[in-house]
Amino acid sequence: MLRSRYPSSVDRDALRKLLENVRSGKLSIAKAGDRLSGFPIDDLGFAKLDTHRSLRRGFPETVYGPGKSNEQIVAIVGRLHAAGQTALVTRVGPEVHAAVAAAHPKAEYARSARAIVLRAGPKRPGRPGVIVITGGTSDIGVAEEAALTAEVMGEVVKRIYDVGIAGLHRLLAHRQALTKANVIVAVAGMEGALPSVVAGLVACPVIAVPTSVGYGAGSGGIAALLAMLNSCAPGVSVVNIDNGHGAGCIASLINKRSKAAKTLA
Secondary structure: OOOOOOOHHHHHHHHHHHHHHHHHOOOHHHHHHHHHHOOEEOOOOOOOOOOOOOHHOOOOOEOOOOOOOOOHHHHHHHHHHHHOOOOEEEOHHHHHHHHHHHHHOOEEEEOOOOOEEOOOOOOOOEEEEEEEEEEEEEHHHHHHHHHHHHHHHEEEEEEEEOOOOHHHHHOOOHHHHHHHOOOEEEOOOOOOOOHHOOOOOOOOOOEEEEEOOOOOHOOOOOOHHHHHHHOOOOEEEEEEOOHHHHHHHHHHHHHHHHHHHHHHO
């Protein structure tokens, strides 16, 4: 887990002492793990990378692209890659990918999700159980951000798109698949009713993602957000408008815990 090539001398000394205490029996493995969750920070000057987030949270730090220069993103991706971690850059265009790919030719670009992925190693089989569903085609960009995030975190994602409640039969056609999910991410704009309907059909948690898709007073996603927050269906949690990444993170955490619980059972 400790693969960063750029720890400070203080970090190295502290790590050496901690490992010596474990070897001598002065410190338990459990307590050492707790202390390691605070190691280390990779300081690039303009950014301080939390290279041990994967140790604490189970997934590496994500790079939010807007507001950063191409040079900064390339440098951050390079450090994450050097630390042996998969780099995920969100909300960027193909021109940013071109800059990253010039330094890291294996960097992939997911156009619908507007995200870059540079994997730390070969893609491994994931954990099935996550479904990402959308009300309309216009919601797919946010949904793809959620799906890609969950996939990078180790999940197998089933996509079911354009099944909004304006044509309820389209949703009901997938009812059997929905009932087998461990967690569902429901992405919708307009009045945002899709998550409530889905939650009324399934037993698993539903993560509602309002999108900035809609006409008039509903545009900007406020109507969908308020509708989802006021859902009468139990088991619905809500992330912010267009926050596909946040939904993907939550979905992965739920699915991972679900798999772990089934193993213990």
